[in-house]
Amino acid sequence: DVKVTQSSRYLVKRTGEKVFLECVQDMDHENMFWYRQDPGLGLRLIYFSYDVKMKEKGDIPEGYSVSREKKERFSLILESASTNQTSMYLCASSSGQNHYGYTFGSGTRLTVV
């Protein structure tokens, strides 16, 4: 069963900490994405990558960075966590055209205190 795996389901971090969210896919997909989901705002794109070592800013990249050293792994980094980054974070991958939809991970619920 193909899937996207996010390393943590729940995380609690302190303000100012550096936070790493890991995502691994086993479908050999070229494209990988990081979204955050907030009530009333839907899914907002943080960063995406179409190839290894390639990254592009999405709609809300401020306060985040990413790393893609291997095709199957896409990491989201919160350089200095703040309370307004408390959210559900979703990783997704896709192959080629978007017509086939994205495969999402189960999400990481991050709370910054």
Added chain:
Amino acid sequence: DQQVKQNSPSLSVQEGRISILNCDYTNSMFDYFLWYKKYPAEGPTFLISISSIKDKNEDGRFTVFLNKSAKHLSLHIVPSQPGDSAVYFCAASGNNDMRFGAGTRLTVKP
């Protein structure tokens, strides 16, 4: 700038009846439209899609309708079942860009 809008945050229907979820978009460059379903504590899963060259796509109990002139699409679920209770996201795709709506929480009552 929300390019994809789902104006109803929630919808409640009786089991066996029809559920209609609506979505509007603003960008004429979108050429593919998708619906995702999300249960609590899980990631969204792809449900059904439609190309801009079609006006209807059906898959079992799920049908998506597209009205390009109105920039509007809808998802019909017939008959609705309690297991359909979830958040439904509308998405629009074009030029390697995909935009999501805010979601509609569907509750199907037994």
